[in-house]
Amino acid sequence: MNQSIENEMRRILALADGERYHHLRHMMAYHLGWEGEGAGPQASGKRVRPLLVLLTASAAGGDWRAALPAAAAVELLHNFSLIHDDIEDNSATRRGRPTVWKLWGIPQAINTGDAMFTLANTAILRLELPPERTLQAARIFQRACLRLTQGQFLDISYEEARSLPLEAYWPMVGGKTAALLAACTELGALCAGAPPEAQEAYREFGEKLGLAFQALDDELGIWGDEALTGKSAASDLLEGKKSLPVLYGLAQGGEFARRWMAGPLTPEEIPALAAQLEAEGARDYTQETAARLTEEALAALERAAPRGEAAASLRALARRLLKRSA
Amino acid sequence: MNQSIENEMRRILALADGERYHHLRHMMAYHLGWEGEGAGPQASGKRVRPLLVLLTASAAGGDWRAALPAAAAVELLHNFSLIHDDIEDNSATRRGRPTVWKLWGIPQAINTGDAMFTLANTAILRLELPPERTLQAARIFQRACLRLTQGQFLDISYEEARSLPLEAYWPMVGGKTAALLAACTELGALCAGAPPEAQEAYREFGEKLGLAFQALDDELGIWGDEALTGKSAASDLLEGKKSLPVLYGLAQGGEFARRWMAGPLTPEEIPALAAQLEAEGARDYTQETAARLTEEALAALERAAPRGEAAASLRALARRLLKRSA
Numbered sequence: 001m002n003q004s005i006e007n008e009m010r011r012i013l014a015l016a017d018g019e020r021y022h023h024l025r026h027m028m029a030y031h032l033g034w035e036g037e038g039a040g041p042q043a044s045g046k047r048v049r050p051l052l053v054l055l056t057a058s059a060a061g062g063d064w065r066a067a068l069p070a071a072a073a074v075e076l077l078h079n080f081s082l083i084h085d086d087i088e089d090n091s092a093t094r095r096g097r098p099t100v101w102k103l104w105g106i107p108q109a110i111n112t113g114d115a116m117f118t119l120a121n122t123a124i125l126r127l128e129l130p131p132e133r134t135l136q137a138a139r140i141f142q143r144a145c146l147r148l149t150q151g152q153f154l155d156i157s158y159e160e161a162r163s164l165p166l167e168a169y170w171p172m173v174g175g176k177t178a179a180l181l182a183a184c185t186e187l188g189a190l191c192a193g194a195p196p197e198a199q200e201a202y203r204e205f206g207e208k209l210g211l212a213f214q215a216l217d218d219e220l221g222i223w224g225d226e227a228l229t230g231k232s233a234a235s236d237l238l239e240g241k242k243s244l245p246v247l248y249g250l251a252q253g254g255e256f257a258r259r260w261m262a263g264p265l266t267p268e269e270i271p272a273l274a275a276q277l278e279a280e281g282a283r284d285y286t287q288e289t290a291a292r293l294t295e296e297a298l299a300a301l302e303r304a305a306p307r308g309e310a311a312a313s314l315r316a317l318a319r320r321l322l323k324r325s326a
Numbered sequence: 327m328n329q330s331i332e333n334e335m336r337r338i339l340a341l342a343d344g345e346r347y348h349h350l351r352h353m354m355a356y357h358l359g360w361e362g363e364g365a366g367p368q369a370s371g372k373r374v375r376p377l378l379v380l381l382t383a384s385a386a387g388g389d390w391r392a393a394l395p396a397a398a399a400v401e402l403l404h405n406f407s408l409i410h411d412d413i414e415d416n417s418a419t420r421r422g423r424p425t426v427w428k429l430w431g432i433p434q435a436i437n438t439g440d441a442m443f444t445l446a447n448t449a450i451l452r453l454e455l456p457p458e459r460t461l462q463a464a465r466i467f468q469r470a471c472l473r474l475t476q477g478q479f480l481d482i483s484y485e486e487a488r489s490l491p492l493e494a495y496w497p498m499v500g501g502k503t504a505a506l507l508a509a510c511t512e513l514g515a516l517c518a519g520a521p522p523e524a525q526e527a528y529r530e531f532g533e534k535l536g537l538a539f540q541a542l543d544d545e546l547g548i549w550g551d552e553a554l555t556g557k558s559a560a561s562d563l564l565e566g567k568k569s570l571p572v573l574y575g576l577a578q579g580g581e582f583a584r585r586w587m588a589g590p591l592t593p594e595e596i597p598a599l600a601a602q603l604e605a606e607g608a609r610d611y612t613q614e615t616a617a618r619l620t621e622e623a624l625a626a627l628e629r630a631a632p633r634g635e636a637a638a639s640l641r642a643l644a645r646r647l648l649k650r651s652a
Contacts, residue, residue, distance in 0.1 A: 016472060020497055024479040084440060088433035107414035107482045110436060114410060114443070115475035121447050122468045131457035138464060142448045146342060149441035153350040156433045171346055 001064065005050045008072040010034075012123045016115055027112045028119075031083055031100050038097045045095065048321060049074045052184040053191075055314045056202055059306035062192025069126035070137060070187040076120035077141075078180060081148055083113035088156060129191065137190055144183035151175015158242050162261060166247045170211070178210030185209075189304070201304035205318075208297035213321055215290035218243035222274050223283055237270050237277075244289065245282035252280050294322050327390065331376045334398040336360075338449050342441055353438040354445075357409055357426050364423045371421065374647060376401045378510040379517075381640045382528055385632035388518025395452035396463060396513040402446035403467075404506060407474055409439035414482060455517065463516055470509035477501015484568050488587055492573045496537070504536030511535075515630070527630035531644075534623035539647055541616035544569035548600050549609055563596050563603075570615065571608035578606050620648050 009032065017025045030036040033044030050071030057067035085091070086099040087109055093099060101109035124141045127134045154172040158164055185206030189199040221236030222245055236243050249256040256277045259265070265273060277283070297318065306314055335358065343351045356362040359370030376397035383393035411417070412425040413435055419425060427435035450467045453460045480498040484490055511532030515525040547562030548571055562569050575582040582603045585591070591599060603609070623644065632640055 016476065018476070020480060021476050023483070024476060084436050088436055106432075108479070110410050110414055111475055111478045111482060113440075115472070115479070117440070117443060118468060118471040118475055122465075122472065125461065125465055125468060131461050135451065135457050135460060138461075139448075139451055142444060142451060145444040146441070146448065149437055149444055150342065150344070150347050150350060152437045153434070153441070154346060156437060157349070 001051060001054050002047060004065070004068055005047055005054070005071050005075065008068040008123075009075060012072055012076065012119050012126070015122060016119060024112065024115060027100055027104060027108065028116050030103075031079060031112070031116075033095065036097075043095045043097055045079075047075060048317070049078055049180060049184050051317060052181065052206065052314075053188040055310045055317060056185045056188025056206075056306075057192045058188075058310035059308065059314050060189045060192035060194040060198060060202065060304070061307055062188075062194075064310075066128070067188055067191035069123050069128075070141075070191055072126075073120050073123035073141060074144075074180060074184050074187070076116055076123055077145065077148070080113050080116040080120055081152070083109060083116060085152070087113075088152070127191065133190065133193075137187055140183055140186055140190065144179045147175040147179035149175075151177075151179065161242075162240075163250050163257075164242050164247055166251045169242070169244055169247050173211060173214040174207075177214045178207045181210035181213075182207035194304075198304050201300050204300040205297050205304060208293050208300060209318055209321065212290050212293035212297055215244050215286055215293060216322060218245060219283065219286045219290065222246075223278065237274060238265060238267060240264065245277055245286045248282040248285045249277045249280055252282075254280050256280055256282075290322075327377060327380050328373060330391070330394055331373055331380070331397050331401065334394040334449075335401060338398055338402065338445050338452070341448060342445060350438065350441060353426055353430060353434065354442050356429075357405060357438070357442075359421065362423075369421045369423055371405075373401060374643070375404055375506060375510050377643060378507065378532065378640075379514040381636045381643060382511045382514025382532075382632075383518045384514075384636035385634065385640050386515045386518035386520040386524060386528065386630070387633055388514075388520075390636075392454065393514055393517035395449050395454075396467075396517055398452075399446050399449035399467060400470075400506060400510050400513070402442055402449055403471065403474070406439050406442040406446055407478070409435060409442060411478070413439075414478070453517065459516065459519075463513055466509055466512055466516065470505045473501040473505035475501075477503075477505065487568075488566075489576050489583075490568050490573055492577045495568070495570055495573050499537060499540040500533075503540045504533045507536035507539075508533035520630075524630050527626050530626040531623050531630060534619050534626060535644055535647065538616050538619035538623055541570050541612055541619060542648060544571060545609065545612045545616065548572075549604065563599060564591060564593060566590065571603055571612045574608040574611045575603045575606055578608075580606050582606055582608070616648070620644075 013025055013028055016028070026035055030039070033039055033041070053067050053071040053074055054064040058064040082094065083100050086094055087101045087106055091099055092102050100112055104112070124138050125134065127137055129137065151172050151174065154168070155176060158168065158172065182203050183206070186199055186203035189202040194202070218236070221241065221243055237246070246260070250260060256273065259273060301314065301318065339351055339354055342354070352361055359365055359367070379393050379397040379400055380390040384390040408420065409426050412420055413427045413432055417425055418428050426438055430438070447467070450464050451460065453463055455463065477498050477500065480494070481502060484494065484498065508529050509532070512525055512529035515528040520528070544562070547567065547569055563572070572586070576586060582599065585599060627640065627644065
């Protein structure tokens with residue numbers, strides 16, 4: 001499947017190529033990990049989203065090959081959003097390499113993202129389902145795009161606030177993470193021609209999977225093992241990220257909240273403050289939330305009654321994602 | 327028609343609204359000239375593109391109301407590209423008001439543009455034609471999006487070069503201006519259910535109209551009447567814009583080219599250099615090129631055999647556009 005995903009994405013990128021446009025294509029290929037210094041699998045990301053599309057299509061009784069355009073579409077959409085996020089967050093590196101804006105400047109990076117967004121929208125229209133169903137796929141895809149920009153809007157807005165209520169968390173991660181995973185599984189089921197109830201169960205599986213994944217990611221961002229996560233533990237605290245444990249801690253109004261509200265933290269304070277936040281119950285709360293969402297995700301998956309080898313692969317993918325060992 | 331266009335756009339913007347998203351919607355509504363300081367028709371732009379869709383649909387024998395989603399889609403696409411262009415060009419004002427990035431910062435402006443791009447893609451899928459035809463419309467729309475980003479890629483790339491060959495001009499303006507106008511007329515004809523030859527003639531009309539418009543705009547950017555164009559004449563020379571007359575002048579390798587290649591111009595030099603460029607034939611060349619393209623546009627329109635009142639309105643719109651009196 002992995003090679004087929006890359007091949008389909010290459011076919012779609014070729015649509016943007018042409019005598020004068022090699023460099024535009026190259027900037028996209030660079031971001032996707034195919035070209036330039038440091039190219040290779042480690043620079044490509046894990047392609048979790050397209051795999052989720054194809055495994056769902058197969059588990060729902062369809063031929064995964066028919067879902068390849070949708071798989072390419074979600075991965076291109078994800079990567080377009082990363083190109084723009086990197087500008088918005090002022091991030092100089094991604095997957096160990098300089099970001100597109102860092103190499104070629106903000107104007108070209110904005111436009112390269114726009115070109116990749118266009119290719120994502122082009123990809124979804126390459127589905128060769130009955131026309132009514134291809135249109136439905138395109139509409140599902142557009143809803144995910146809209147939630148993505150809404151989630152990003154909240155994320156940028158939240159940066160200005162020092163504190164936020166706990167419930168502000170879910171619409172933001174719902175848009176930034178869950179919306180696209182929900183689209184992956186819903187599109188996979190739609191491509192397979194699954195009945196509406198199964199489509200809805202697969203959609204819920206993807207949505208809950210995304211929320212559980214984000215909650216776990218937030219836990220690791222404070223208490224994670226650096227060797228496993230690849231980023232320094234507690235770095236989320238230093239960056240002032242409004243992650244789930246932080247918002248929980250703020251809602252407690254205890255020692256953690258008092259220090260957080262007093263202004264930016266220093267690296268030296270982080271270990272003690274992480275311990276304080278844990279003592280106030282934020283780590284347990286986050287783990288329990290993630291566990292509940294994981295159970296809900298797996299229950300939705302079983303309700304969808306996945307079949308064959310792909311069912312086992314889908315469960316394994318979910319487990320791998322929720323353990324961050326992938 | 328104008329009110330119907332605004333209403334359809336308002337319905338589409340409402341899709342991005344919601345308890346937490348009023349401000350995201352507001353930033354889009356601000357850019358469209360509906361809200362905020364200085365809101366009003368003068369802040370909205372002329373809505374030439376959606377009118378072109380609707381008049382074409384009507385002239386091709388269809389009900390223009392059925393084409394409203396396509397009209398809204400092209401106008402939203404145009405405005406998305408302006409939001410991003412303003413960041414890329416570092417433009418602080420548009421239509422006499424501060425640009426989105428100037429008011430709300432680059433991160434929100436990039437994302438607001440992405441949200442409007444999403445709504446444009448959502449709009450085109452609201453067409454209620456037979457499914458196969460709606461898909462065709464969406465594919466035409468995606469091709470225009472791709473040419474738009476390719477044209478913008480060239481425009482940004484060209485900024486680094488002091489000189490360019492004359493032929494570098496056409497793919498850039500083809501993408502930046504003509505592609506969208508071509509999509510307007512092609513979509514209008516498609517919505518009306520016009521036969522393929524008529525669709526193609528309408529498409530060519532839009533494409534040539536866009537090229538002619540841009541050539542004329544370039545002439546006005548150097549020799550235009552400030553009172554008519556609203557921007558100071560010769561400002562294109564000062565900004566170093568690689569417009570058609572400049573590329574023609576560079577190709578002559580005369581006095582103009584020597585001065586241009588020597589480095590940035592001062593405001594005091596501009597009048598004499600504009601006169602020099604005119605003496606070297608660049609103004610005549612640009613006017614003749616625009617006249618030829620205008621004739622080709624109008625010939626394509628007549629080949630499409632437009633009908634009824636809309637045919638007259640379409641010709642009037644083309645004339646108005648090509649005289650810049652609109």
